[in-house]
Amino acid sequence: MRCLTVRRLVTMLLCLTMIFLLTACGWQGEPNADDGGVSATGKISGGKDRASVPEAGSEKAEAALALLRKSMAGNEQLAGAVAYLGHREQGDTVPLTSWLRKNCSGLTEKLPFLTEIPEERTLGAGYGDLYCIVPRDESTSLAVNRVIWRSLGNGVQPVADKVLYREEYAQPVLVFVNYEQWPDEPDTEINLVTGSGSELSWYPMIDEHGCPIVPIGEYGAPALMDFAVFGYTTGLDYPEGMGPEGDGWWLPPTNLGLADTVWACDDWLLELSYGNCDPDYAGIAKLHCRFEGNAGHTLLYHGVWRMEDDCLRLELSAGVGTSLSGSFPILISPSGDELYFQRSRSGEGMPFLTDDMDSAGLTLIYDWESK
DSSP: OOEEEEOOHHHHHHHHHHHHHHHHTTOOOOOOTTOOOOOTTTSOOOOTTTOOOOOOOOHHHHHHHHHHHHHHHTOTTOOEEEEEEEEEOTTOOSOHHHHHHHHSHHHHHHOGGGGGOOGGGEESSSSEEEEEEEESSTTOEEEEEEEEEEEETTEEEEEEEEEEEEESSOOOEEEEEOBSSSTTOBSEEEEEEOTTSEEEEEOOOBOTTSOBOOOBOGGGOBSEEETTHHHHSSTTTSOTTOSOOTTOOOBOOOHHHHTTEEEEETTEEEEEOOSSSOTTSSEEEEEEEOOTTOSSOEEEEEEEEEEETTEEEEEEEOSSSOEEEEEEEEEEOTTSSEEEEEOOTTSOOOTTSOTTOSEEEEEEESSOOOO
């Protein structure tokens, strides 16, 4: 269910040729909103002359949306961004704007466009798991389909039931998602097509921590950015002076962003090499310590690492029954030279996090030679 493909140039030319021929023949057919077909060329409907004009939001909302999109601009892998906003019970009569401000106060404060998404872009049953989908930019297309899970010859597969939203020049949407018999059978399909032709299909699900299970694209990097980090990494989490200013957002790194790097924190060094490990992980992790009176560092822990949404997952062992493991929220500075490393959300720490510390700053080391 996690798929990201790139259209071949020949396919694009054929599609453009077909559109030209249909236009030349006077074809004026409108898409059927209940049509179940969701092929690559049928996921998005509408042309430039039919694209709806988005409602203008407040100045702060527009600025926040522009900043979020700018944070995706440097990563061609990303088709868009997603945030899980919580579960709304059926029959809840609190206005959605008030519900969002109560349940996602940090996120709505940082990104006020969330409370200005109009009713026509609020999709689904009005209850269930609520997500916000933000297309990569204004040239990214978005289709949201209702699906039904059916037992077919190759197992249980989603079958398109109804189109909830289609727009070639898409704006952020709120989507309520519910599930059929099992939690891995969401009733909603998200389709994004970027201006460069990259396509993404995603069935929204969350893990046990309430983080979206984002699809993984080429080189093991996320194809959707989890932007909920802007909500829970705010004033309480940022050390003084580390909060984002202007365009200088600290963001979760990718596997490639951490590949073959070494990070220092006092007498500790965290080494993250790329590859040469189980394919479920990004690479080998080593934790070194320099003891008092020694000039060099001693290898204490060895294992594997990978990024999971906004967390660095570490599985380390000392080889004598002692192990360290956990998923640690991290942010990388705009320069790429600093990491903000936090204790895991379930309480696990690392040796450089003493009992009274919930976070630490790590600095990139350039002249380290692994032993």
